[in-house]
Amino acid sequence: MQRRHFLKAGIGLAALGATGFARADAHTTYERFHAALARDPELGVYANLEGNQHGLAVVEGRMPAELQGTFFRNGPGRFELGGERYHHWFDGDGYAQAWRIGAGTVAHQGRFVETRKFLDESAAGQFLYPAFGTNIARKGFRDNDSLNTANTNLLPFNDRLYALWEGGSATEIDPDTLATVGIHTWRDDLAAMPFSAHPKIEPDGTLWNFGALPGGDKVALYRIGVHGDVLQAGVAEIPQLALLHDFAVSARHLIFVVPPYDVSLDADLSLAERHVWAGSTRGARVVVVAKDTLTIRRVYELPPHMVFHFGNAWDDAGGAVTHFDLVLHDGDMLAATSRVMEGEREANRPSAHAATRITLDHATGRVRTTRLLDGAEFPRVMPNVVARRHGRLAVLSSDARNTALALDTVNVVDTDTGRADSWRFGAGWRAEEHVLVPRRGARRETDGWLVGVAQDTTTNTSALTVFDAARVHAGPVALARLPYRTPHCFHGNFLAAQS
Template sequence: MDRRRFLAGLGALTLANAARADRETFRRFHAALERNPSLGVFADTVGSQLGEAVVAGRIPQDLQGSFYRNGPGRFELGGERYHHWFDGDGFVQRWTIVDGRVRHQGRFVETRRYLDESQAGQFLYPSFGTYVARRGFRDNDTLNAANTNLVPLGGRLYALWEGGSAYEVDPETLATKGVKTWRDDLRAMPFSAHPKCDPQGGMWNFGALPGSNRIALYQIGADGAVLRTGLVEVPRQAMVHDFVVSSKHLIFLVPPYDLKDGKELSFAERHAWAGGGPAARPMRVVVVAKDTLAVRQVFELPPRMVFHFGNAWEDGACTRFDTVLHEGDVLSDLGGLMAGEQRANAQGRSEAVQICLDYGARQARVSRLLGPSEFPRVSPLVVGARHRRLVLLGSDQHKSPARLDTVNLVDLDSGKVDGYRFGADWQVEEHVLVPRRNARLETDGYLVGVAQDLKKGVGVMTVFDAARVNAGPVALARLPYRTPHCFHGNFLSA
C-alpha cells in the first residue's frame, strides 16, 4: 500500500497557526448546566472510575462477561472547552458481570495527545471540531483521541478512533499498552472505529482520509495478522464514518460534502454541505467486491448524511443493507452540545431504512423501517448474512440529535417494533444483542446497554430479554456516579 501518497494531504487538512479553543464555550456550557443538570452527560470527566453497581431485578445466570464501552470523556483543560462532542479524549469502560453482580471501571486512554496536553495543562493539537495549533504534530497519531469504539480481537482489546491507529488497552485493567501497528507500512494510517467481524474469522476495516480521494481497505485475521490491503478511488470523498459488509461486498455511503480551504477552521468546519439547492449532489453508494477489492458498482441516492449501518446480506442478484439516514448536515447540530445547546428537530430528520441494491437495474431502492433513530446493531450470529431483527435507539421527543430514550427491536419481516421507552429523564446509549450459548435465533439472548439516569445523575447498565423488550428491563445495574456518555462498544462473553 502506498502509505505516503495516501497521507500526503494530512498537513494541508489540519496545519494551522493559532488556537481557537475558548473560554466562552466553557462559560456558556457551565451556565447552561446550572439551569439544566441533565447536561451533566456532556460534562468533563476527571480521573479513573471504579465501583460496584446495585442491581435492581435479576441478572440472568447465563449472562456472564465484559461489556466494553468507549466515548469522549475530557472536554475541558486550562479553562477552555472543546467545541464538538467528537473531540473529547477517549474514556474506556468495562462493565463486568459475574454471578449476577456487576462491577464497573473506567479510565482514559493514554494517547500521545492525552499525555502531551495533560503535561502542558492546555489543548495543543487540532481535533475534529475545534481549531487548536499551539504545537506542531508528526502524523495522524499525534492527534489520535482513541474515543469511539472498544473492540476485542484474538484476546486483545483495541480503542479505536478513525483518523489514525488503534490503541491497544489491557482487557482486564484497561491500562494503555500503546499504538497498534498492524504492519510497518501501515503505521499511522487511518483505521475506522467500525471494523466488521468476518464470519470466517477476523475482521474487515477501512481507513478514510478526506481530501485523499481514496479509501484504504484492510482484511485482518483472527490472530491480528494483515491478510490483504487495498486502495479504492472515491472522488470528492469527505467524511466516511462507517461501512457494512455482506458475504460478497463492502459497502460505503458517501454523503455530499465539499472540503473548504481555509486557515483557522477545524476539520468539521471545513465540511461544506453540498446536498442542497439546484446544484445539490447525491449521496453515493460505493460497492466493493471482496474477492478483488475493486469497485464493482456505484449507485446514487438523494442527498443525506449518514453515520451508522446495521447489517448487509445478499438477496439473489441484489444486496440489502440497513442504515440510518439524516436530512442535511447534522455535524453542526451535534457541535452545539458543547456549549449547552440542544437544538430542536435535528433528530426528527432521521430515519432507519433498508436499501436494496439492484445490480441489473442499476437502481437503489429505499424502504423505511423506523422514524427518528440511531445506533443500529444486529446479533453477532447474523453478521454478513440474512437477518430478521435490527436494534435501534429512538426518540419521540425530537429535542436533540443526541437525546435518545427508547430501545427497539424491529422485525424486518413484519415491520413490528418491540420497544421500551425509558422516558424524559433518561438518555439511552447504544444497546447490543448478546446471544445465549448455542443460540440459533436472533432473539434467543439478551439486549444489553447503558442508560444515563439524568434525574439522579448516574450511569446504569440495562439488561432486557431480547424476546420481550416491551416488558422492560429484567435488570438495572445502577452505579453511584455518572459515567461519560459512550458511543460504541461490544460484549465479550465469559
Template sequence: MTNRRQFLSFAALGLASSSALADSLTYESFHHALDGNARLMAYADHTGDVAGDASVLGRMPADLNGVFYRNGPGRFELGGERYHHWFDGDGFAQRWQISDGKVSHIGRFVATQKFQDESKAGRFLYPAFGTYIDRKAVKNNDSVNVANTNLLPFNGRVYALWEGGSATEVDPQTLATRGIKTWRPDLKAMPFSAHPKIDPDGGLWNFGNAPGSNQLAIYRMNAAGEVTRTAMIPVPQLNMVHDFVVSGRHLIFLVAPYEMRSGPEVSLGDSMHWAGDRLPLRAIVISKDTLALRQVFELPARSVFHFGNAYEDGACTRLDVVLHEGDALRKVGLPMRGQMRMVDDNPSSTVQITLDYASGQAREARMFGVSEFPRVMPQVVSARHRKLLVLGASGRELILDSVNVIDTDSGKVDGYAFGPGWQVEEHVLIPRRGARSETDGYVVGVAQDTRRAQSVLTVFDAHNIKAGPVALARLPYRAPVCFHGNFLAA
C-alpha cells in the same frame, strides 16, 4: 500499500495553519446552560479514573457473564477552554464486568501521546476534529489520535479505536494503555476505522479514510490479527466516512454530500460544507473478491453515521442504515455549547436500502422514525437477518431514550421507552449459548439517569423488550457517555 505518503498528508487537511486557539466562550456558554439543564450533564467534562460496584435492581440472568467494553469522549475541557464538538474529547475506556449476578465497573482515560502531552502542559496543544488549535506541531495522524470511539476485543487483546489513526491497545483487565498498535510496518499511523466488522470465521474487515484524500484504504485481517489483504480505492470527492457495512460479497460505503474547503485557522469539521442541494448521497460498492470498485449508486442527499447489516438477495444487496436529513454532523456538536437540538431540525430514520445492480437503481423502505445506533446479532453479520436493534427518541427533542427491536420482514417493533430524564446509549444484542434465533439472548447497554447523575447498565430479554429491563445495575456515580462498544462473553 501504494500512495501511503499522500494518504497521510491529506489526513492532516485542515488541522494546521497559523495561531488560532480554542476560545473560552464555548466553556462559559456550556456551563451557563448546564446550570439550568440537567440533560447537558451527559456532555460535561470528566476529570479522572473511576471504579465501583453497581447496585442491581431485578435479577441478572444466570447465563449472562462477560465483559461489556465501552469507549467514548471524556475530557472536553482543559485550562479554561472547552472543545467545540462532541467528537473532540479524549477517549475514556470503560469495562463493565458481569459475573454471577453482580456488576462492577472501571473507567480510565486512554493515555495517548496527545493526552499525556496536554495533561503535562495543562492546556490543549493539538488540533481536534471540530476545534482549531495550533500550539504544537503535528507529526502524523497519531499526534492527534484521541482513541475515543470504540473498544474492540479481538484475538485476546483489546483496542481503543479512533477513525483517524492507529488502534491503541489497552489491558483487558485494567484498561491501562499499552500503546499504539501497528498491524504491519508499512501501515504505521494509517487511519484504522472505529467500525471494523468481524466475519463468522473470526477475521476482520476494516477501512481507513483521510477526508480530502479521495482514497479509501481497505484492510482484511485473519483471526490471528495478521493483515492478509489491502487495497486503495479511489473515490472522488471523498469526505468523512464513519462506518460501512459488509455483505456476503461486498463492502458498502455511503458518502454524504460534503465538500472539503480547507483554509487558515479552520478545523477539519469546519472545512466540511454541506452540499446536499447540489450533490447526492453515494453508495460505493466494492467487491470482496477483487477489492475493486464494482458500482456506484446515487440516492437523495442525506447524512449518515451508522449501519446495521447487509446481505445478498439474488442480484441485489439489501442493507440497513440510519439516514439523517440535512447536515447532522454540525448538529451533533451543538450540545457542546449548551444547545440541545430539535428533531424537527434534523429528523433521522432507519431505512432498508436495496441496491439493484442490473438497473443501477437504489430503492428505500422506511422502517423506523427518529433513531440511531443500529445493531444485529453477531452471528448474522453479512448474512440474512430479520431483527434489527435501534435506539429511538420518544419526545420532540432528539434525546435517545428508547430501546427497540424491529422485525425487518413485518415492520413490527418491540420497544421500551425510559422516558424523561434518561439518555440511552448504544445497546448490543448478545446471543445465549447455542442460540436458535435472533432474539434468543439479551440486549445490554448503558443509560444515563441525568436527574441522579448516575450511569446504569440495562439488561433486556431480547424476545420481550416491551416488558422493560429484567435488570438494572446502577453505579453510584456518572461515567462519561460512550459512543460504541462490544460484549465479550466469559
C-alpha cells in the same frame, strides 16, 4: 498500498495546525456550556470528567445467570482543560470502560486512554493539538497518531482489546486493567494509517475495516485474519470523498455511503468546519466494493442524506442483489453535534432520522428504500449474522418530546415487517448504544439479550441495562445502577466469559 502517497492525498487531521492558529473562543464555549448546564441538568451527559472510576453497581431485578462477561465501552471523557472547552462532541479524549458481569453482580471500571496526545496535554495543562472540530494548534506534531484520541469504540479481537478512533491507528488496551499498552501497527507499512472505529467481524473471525482521509479521493481497505495478520490491503478511489464513519459488509461486498459534502481548504477552520454541506446540488452515493478484488463494482445515487451508522448487509440472488440497513439523516448532522457543546439543544424532528433498509439490484442499477423506524440511531445486529441475512435490528430512538440527539427508547425491529418491540426510559434518561448478545447455542436472533448503558440525569448516575431480546417491551430484566455518572459513550462490544 503506497502509504506515503495515501497520507498526502487528503487534508486529514495531520494537515491542520500548519498556520499555528489557536481558537481563542474555546474559553467562550466553556462559559456558555457551564451557564447552560446550571439551567439544564440533562446537559450533564456532555460534561467533563476528571480521573478514573471504580464501583460496584446495585442490581435491580435479576441479572440472567447465563449472561457472564464484560461489556466494553468507549467514548469521549475529557472536553475541558485549562479553562477551555472543545467545540465538538467528537473531540474529547477517549475514556475506556468495562462493565464486568458475573455471578449476578456488576462491577464497573473506567480509565482514560493514555494516548500521546492525552499525556502531552495533561502535562502542559492545556490543549495543544488540533481536534476534529476544534482548531487548536499550539504545538507541532509528527503524524495522525500524534492527534489520536482513541475515543470511539472498544473492540475485543484476537485475545486483545483495541481503543479505536478513525483518523489513525488502533490503540491497544489491557483488557484486565484498562491500562494503555500503546499504538498497534497491523503491518510495518501501515503505520499511522487511518483505521476506522467500525470494523466488521464475520462469524469466522475475519475482520474487515477501512480508513479514509477527508479531502482525498482514496479509501484504504483491510482484511485481517483471526490471528491479527493482514490478509488483504488495498485502496479504492472515490471522487469527492468527505467524511466516512462506518460501512457494511455482506458475503461479497463492502458497502459505503458518501454524504454530499464539499471539503474546504481553509486552514483557519477545523476539519469538521471544513465540511460544507452540498445537499442542495448533489445527493449521497452508495459505493459497492467487491471483496475479492477490492475494486468498485458499482455506484448508486441517493437523495442528499448524511450517514453515521450501518446495521448489516447481506447478498441475495447469487450476489446480484444486496440489502443493507443503516440510519439516514436529512441534512448536515456535524453542526448539531457541535452546537450541543455550547449547551444548545435543538428541537427533535424524528422523521429526519430514519432507520432504513436499502436494496441494490446490481444488474439493473435500481435502488429501493424502505423506512423501518423514525427518530433512530445506533443500529446493531447479532454478531453471528454479520454479513449474513438478518431479520432483527437493535436501534435506539426518540420522538418529538425530546430535543435533538436525546435518545431514550430501545427497540428491536423486525426488518421484514417494520414492527418494533420497544421500551422507553422515563423523563431525564438518556440511552447509549445497546448491543445484542446471543445465548449459547442460540437459533433465533431474539434468543439472547439486549445490553446497554443509560444515564439518569435526574440523579446524575449511570446504569447497565439488560433486556430479554424477545420481550423488550416488558422492560429491563435487570438494571445495575452505579452511585456515579459515567461518560456518555459512543460504541462498544460484549465479550462473553470463557466457559
